Amino acid sequence: MTQPGTEEPLVDSRNVPALLSALRDRARSCTVLVTGTPGGSIHVRDGLVVAMETPGAPGIEGLLLRSGRISEEAWAEVRASDTTHEHLADELVARGLVGAGELEVISLGALFDAAFALSLAVPDTWQVADPVPTLHRNPGITPERLLDEVSRRINLLAGEPGSVAALARTRVRPAAAAGLPGAAARLPARHQEVLTHANGRGTARDIAFALGRGLFAVMMDLRHLLDRGLVQPHSPSADGRPSTAARGAHPAPLAGPSTAPDPAPLPRRRPGRNSAPEPRPHD
Known part of the structure; x- marks a missing residue:
């Protein structure tokens, strides 16, 4: 090092x-x-x-x-x-x-x-x-x-250990539930925008750049959509295209080298385990 x-x-x-x-x-x-x-x-x-x-x-x-x-x-x-x-x-x-x-x-x-x-x-x-x-x-x-x-x-984002890094680097696409009548219409406008850009080709980073929004804010919206079953991971094997998002190991804020194993993709929240206050305005 x-x-x-x-x-x-x-x-x-x-x-x-x-x-x-x-x-x-x-x-x-x-x-x-x-x-x-x-x-x-x-x-x-x-x-x-x-x-x-x-x-x-x-x-x-x-x-x-x-x-x-x-x-x-x-x-x-x-x-x-x-x-x-x-x-x-x-x-x-x-x-x-x-x-x-x-x-x-x-x-x-x-x-x-x-x-x-x-x-x-x-x-x-x-x-x-x-x-x-x-x-x-x-x-x-x-x-x-x-x-x-x-x-x-x-x-605020964590579901399981390593899940934040997994969410950041995973390409997402709409789930079947997103196509149900009125499903998207009931969402706030910012969630609808994120859902529209969750086309299986980009990660949270890509969506953030496309919308001109912060990465954290987009990931919060993706977590909400994921918890509601409106988006799901898109398998890289489906089209062979690599993700353009930043890849990383177990989250360790600005830390030095680590040998932590690669986390499993997009684990869901467990009820009562991950409650947190709403983000502050600068998020």
């Missing part, structure tokens, strides 16, 4: 959470490059995490564009106005494309969602590099709060 490369040793950097705590204690500003599937970048400013980027979940750009909140043309103009990409958030607000408060909510939501996505697989290596400009608008989050939120999300 490659240890983080910095100009000075970081104590207790046995895993990414310990590394982030060490960076917080030293009030460091840097970018942590995480390799693996999905891998990503963790942006730290004065010891606080301000942003994460990963192929495993939509970032701020994807949330704004795919949801139709701003147009491709407007986004291209914003990027052209700031070639350093250090002031993209300020430019979005200054042009009236997004309100300052709204952008902060989106920024925090994308940060938590990326941390959740990274927690579903064990990273291969990580390295501390110089700060890289990134789109964000929030005061920064402590490593402890970040891990608490990731744990909360995993607990």
